[in-house]
Amino acid sequence: MDWDVIVANLPLLWRGLGTSLRLTAIAIALSFPLGCLIAIGRLSHRAWLSGFCAGFVNVLRSNPLILILFWFYFLMPIIIGRGINDLGSLIVTFMVFFSAYFAEIVRSGIQSVGTRQMQAGLSSGLTHAQTMRHIIMPQAIRAMLPALTTQCIIVFQGTTVAYIIGYDELLHSASMAAERTVRPVELYLTVAVIYFLVCYAGSLVARQFEKRTYS
């Protein structure tokens, strides 16, 4: 084992980690609001809207992330007749794919509060929007926080599919260094440790939320 190769490639790995974290932040920032809208649509009384949103969620959850990336990276340029850059494809893929998972978390969180709380709010003179804001959402967010934190960890792990299209996230950076130095064991072990540290820190945060929620 030659661990000097890690020291030599640390700036490259550090840059890769930064890219992975940036991709994660962008993916969450875009997919969570979209997921909230889809969740509200799924709970709508309008059959066409809830049906459309349910279809969206089921199609996305029944396909692997890598296939969705292929759609946007390889098929979409053929359909629209012009190329999409790597980052654009990745962002759209992550936004669409992870919004389906966030939608299910938000939907189950809202439903966990129960219809009687909604009726209590409405009967005391609040509008539907006020009831959602002051009564349903504060309780729902508390219930969904552990699942949301776990989903954020999954988004971080999901950014590794960017490797497939040669985008310089953490895994791709390590792979390039491994090919150049012919030291794959040291580099892939180091990358595994970095992923573990980030994800474990996230899971500790999720556990804290869980403790607070169920205490």
Next chain:
Amino acid sequence: MTPPIIRIRDVRLAFDHFVALDGVSLDVHVGQCAVICGPSGSGKSSLLRCINGLERFQGGDVLFDGVSVRECKDLPKLRLNIGMVFQHFELYPHMTVLENIMLAPMK
């Protein structure tokens, strides 16, 4: 004699094929104490929910102080004048006692 504060006329409420209320009529005057009793599942709570517009009934109408609940455009305002206590107390667990009491009047 003053007109009834609550006037229920031929209210019909169905959940898919199950008819919960079938042509219910009732007048309640100011100061009057009315008791609605019946076996479990006979539609007592459904009738109360119809009075403040929590259920969308399919037939008939409920007039509260002369205002049609069915056609009312501002149900939240109408509901401010109707006090309702649920069978299972629906307190808001994330709020203090004071916040529970103050929420609707403050909004």
